[in-house]
Amino acid sequence: MRGYWHFAAFSVVVSILTIYFKTNWFIVGFFLWLLYLYYYRKLGSIPIIMSIISFLFYWVYIPNIDVDMPRNDMISKETSHSGKITSPISLTSNKVEFLFQERQTQNKVSVIFFPDEKSSSKSFLKHTSIKHGAKCIVHGELELPEQTTNPGQFDFHTYLLKQGITHQIILQSFDDIECHGGSRLNQIFTLRDNLLNYVNDKYSKKTSSWLNALVLGDDSFISEQTVDLFQRWNLSHILAISGLHVGLVVALLYFLLIKLNILTKEKAKLIMIFFLPLYALLAGGEPSVWRASLSIMIFIILNKAKLKFNYTDVLSIVFLLFILFDKYIVYHVGFQLSFIVTFGLILSKNWIAQSNSSIFQLLQISFVSQMMILPLQLSYFSTFQPLSILLNVIVVPYFSIFVIPLMFIFLFLSPFPVSIVKFLDYFFVHIHSIFIHLVTLIDKHADYPWIIGNMPIVATVLYYVLFFMLMKYLQSANHPKAFTYGCSISLLIVCLAFRPYLSPIGTVTMLDIGQGDAFVIELPYRKGVIFVDAGANFTFNDFGSSDKVYKQIIKPYLYSRGINYIDAIFLSHEDIDHMGSVEYILRDMKVKEVIISDYYELDRQTVKLWKEYGTHIRRLNDKIDINGQVFQTIGPTKDMKSPNENSLILYTKFGGMSWLFTGDSGKDSENEIIDRYQNLAIDVLKVGHHGSRTSTSKIFVNQLDPSYALISVGKKNTYGHPSADVLEILEKEKVQLFRTDLDGAVQFRYKNTEGTFYKFLP
Known part of the structure; x- marks a missing residue:
């Protein structure tokens, strides 16, 4: 098999794709390809047999997440669970988390504790003595994470299943867990925690955050703004320990052992075999660092055994071993990106070697790396930054030649006198701040991402x-x-x-943002994208708007649909649950105009901010045509002296149906509409004020005679929405009801004069 292990690895990729996409076409193509290779004698019988065996074994071995997905009725009612801790303890200021394997079922469970004001994460660890390998009794109910309720939203439930985690337990107090014992690996994890704390004490916050990220694999100390900046420009690989970091560690250690005549070359290689797994654990144990460490270890072992294998063979063997030891690793994004980039660079090594220019070689490496991950980038994030290929040419050498080596040197020099450490710290912070500022300037003036949406298989x-x-x-x-x-x-x-611009299908989506409204309208052939309200949660510190709804729901949905330009945002009124996400939308995307009523109270600071984003503010009291879609304003007709009663009420048509968006308007506004538009009849009613009893009177529903009603409402909200009175009225009038707390996001897809409603939740 020497020189042919990549065929076995490729056969495993086929098995992964077959399971992931639930189609047998990959199998058909795979066997036709093998038949072609055998018929034309391009491949011998042994590699073909090994490829088939590899495919069949891993096809059975790799888990199918949908098949293994647990249901609520499968959850054990037991409240006491015995087993052992199988992961390092993840500790932050507001959360303690670890994996726990039940002894009886062998299920892997995520155990989480959120300290209150009277306790802390560290005091919890001291109180319970939890550690890797400890045998514990956990008191708590098994539960499933909240289901995803919106298209494009991060699915935490599936995320856990892709790690083999079936349930979670939320601990309520210190007394809910009893542990004793531990494993030898815990000493390594404790050493890592001590190193992280030691670095934080020795160096400034800015220096220690980068040292911990690039040497010890913990990027939690790097500022959120920097992480977002690197993610936008496809530079996240810089923050993850990879082959470059491992190579530098090996080179530095090997140099010290040989050049200082501490050990012979043979003994130094033996030290490497034992050191690399230790460093992989100290560096956080991510797939990229294990891939590099195992590859070097295998090369050393093969060299000592005087066996010659090329790097493609070694990479393929490491790939097969990874999956053999952890069958869920195939779903790990870091595992996928690490191997696909490395494989692409190996295939391109001859092309890269043809160049005599170091700068051009860096450009080639950046090009191959970014092009190899493009489909995965779109599948996971729906966006791609093409200029990142050029930026990588600047960033990668800077980190490879300056930052990463310096971080390792800083760790070794940390025991030196404080004056030396402070000088080094100041030097790095000064230089690095200039570089980060340069990248920020590029981001400000050259940020033109391609927001394409998912890439079909x-x-x-x-x-x-x-x-x-x-x-x-x-x-x-x-x-x-x-x-x-x-x-x-x-x-x-x-x-x-250009897919959306060729589609005759239009959509109206009521997103589930909890207790708030957010409707996204996509006109056929992408003639326009329109919001009717864009609500948010409020923060408990200052009761202002939070960006949680935007980041977790609105933005992922827009990106999954390939949307980065919005023609108009209608805002019914000034409550946060209807307009709180507007600021974040304007910051990230181009918005042509925001449309409000004559009675919407808008402060000067908000007007100034929105105009700085290049957005026109329009007050509407009649009708407006947005790229062929006409919206008629039928309320408010006068100042009702209340933000809710002054809600902008819109009438329009989609898919041959007439729609009425009512904001938080109450019965007084409804009576105004009934008196003014006595012949008004609609098909779809956006129920006012989330189904509150202050809206949706019987006479109002009776006169409008809708066939469908939409209620955007939070699950188990404290307001009691929707009220029993409103539900009874709609039921008696035989109105088909859709509500976000039960159905998740609700989408109306239409073509010409016909359309259908779809619920996100079954």
Whole structure:
């Protein structure tokens, strides 16, 4: 099998894709490909047999998340669980978390404790003596995480299942867990925690945050703004310990052992074999660091055994071993990105080696790395920053040559006198601040991401075929054909970006944002994107708006739909649960105009801020045409002396149905509408004020005669919404009701004059 292990690895990839996408077409293509290779004698029988065996074994071995997904009726009612802790203890200022394996069922459970004002995370650890490998009795009810209720929203339940975690237990107090004992690995994890604390004490906050991230694999101390900046520019790989970091550690240690005549080369290699797993654990144990560590270990072992394997074989063997030891690792994003980038660079090594320019080689490496992860980037984040290829040429050398080596040196020099440590600290902070400021300036003036949405599997397969053909002809210096395939890739990406502009389907989506309203309207052929309200939660510190709803629900939905431009945002009134996310939308996206009523109270500071974002503010009291979609204002007709009663009430048509959006308007506003528009009839009613008894009178519903009603309301909210009176009125009038607390997001998809409602939750 020497020189052919990548065929076995590829067969496992086919098994992963077959399970993940639930289609047998990958199997058909795989066996036809093997038949072709065997028929034309391009591959011997042994590699083919090994590939088939690998495929069949891992096809059975790798878990199918949908099949294994637990249900509420499967949860044990037991409140006392015995077992052992199987993970390091994750400790933050406001949370303690670890994995616990039940002894009886062998299920893996996430155990979480949130300290109150009287306690702290550290005091909890001291009180309970929990540690890796400890045998414990946990008192608490097994539960499933909250279901995702919106398209594009992060699915925490599935995220846990992809780690083999079936349930979670939320501890209420110190007394809910009793532990004793521990494992030898706990000493390593304790050493890591001590190192993290030691670094925080020795260096300033800015220096220690980067040292902990780049040497010990803990980026939790880096500011949220910097993490967001690096994510936007596809630079997150810098923050994760990878082959570069491991290579530097090995080179430095090997240099010290040999050049200082401490050990012979043979003994130094033996030290490496034992040291690398230790460093992988100290560095957080992420897939990228284990991949690099295991690859070097295998190379050393093979070299000592005088066996010659190429790097592709070693990488393939490491890939197979990874999955063999942890079958859930295939769902880990870091595992996927680490291996696919490394594999792409190996395939491109001849092309990269052809260049005599170091700068051009860096550009080539950046190009291959970014192009290899593009489909995954779109699948997970729906966006891609094309200019990141160029920025990586600046950032990667800076971190590789300056920051990462310096962080390791800082760790070794930390016992030196305080004056030396402070000088080094000041030097790094000064230089690094300038560099981060430079990246921030680039972000401010050159941030033009492609927000495309998800990449279909057919397009993904076609993309990689085209990309591999591009690289093949680049390596053979056949530039005309390489140019043709490069253009084909560009055309494919452009077609993906233009999908919404070719679709005759329009949608109206009532997002589930809890106790608040947020409707997103997407006109057919992407003629326009319109919001009717964009609510948010409020913060308990100053009762201002929180960005939680925007970050977790609104933004992921917009990105999943390929939306980065909004034509208009209608705001019914000034309550946070209807307009709290507007500030964050304006900050991230281009919004043409915000439309409000004549009685919407808008302070000067807000007006100034919105205009700085380039958004026009329009007051509406009649009707408006937004790219062919006409909205008629039918309220408020006068100042009702109340923000709720002054809600902007809109009438429009979608899919042959007439719609009425009522904001938080109450019965007084409803009576005004009845008196003024006596012949008004609608098909779809957005129920006022989340179903409060102050709205939706019997006479109002009777006269409008809607067929459907939409209520945007928080699950188990403290207001008692929707009220029993409103529900009874709608039921007696035989109105079909959709509500976000039960149905999740509700979407109306229409084409021409026909449309259908869909619930996100079954």
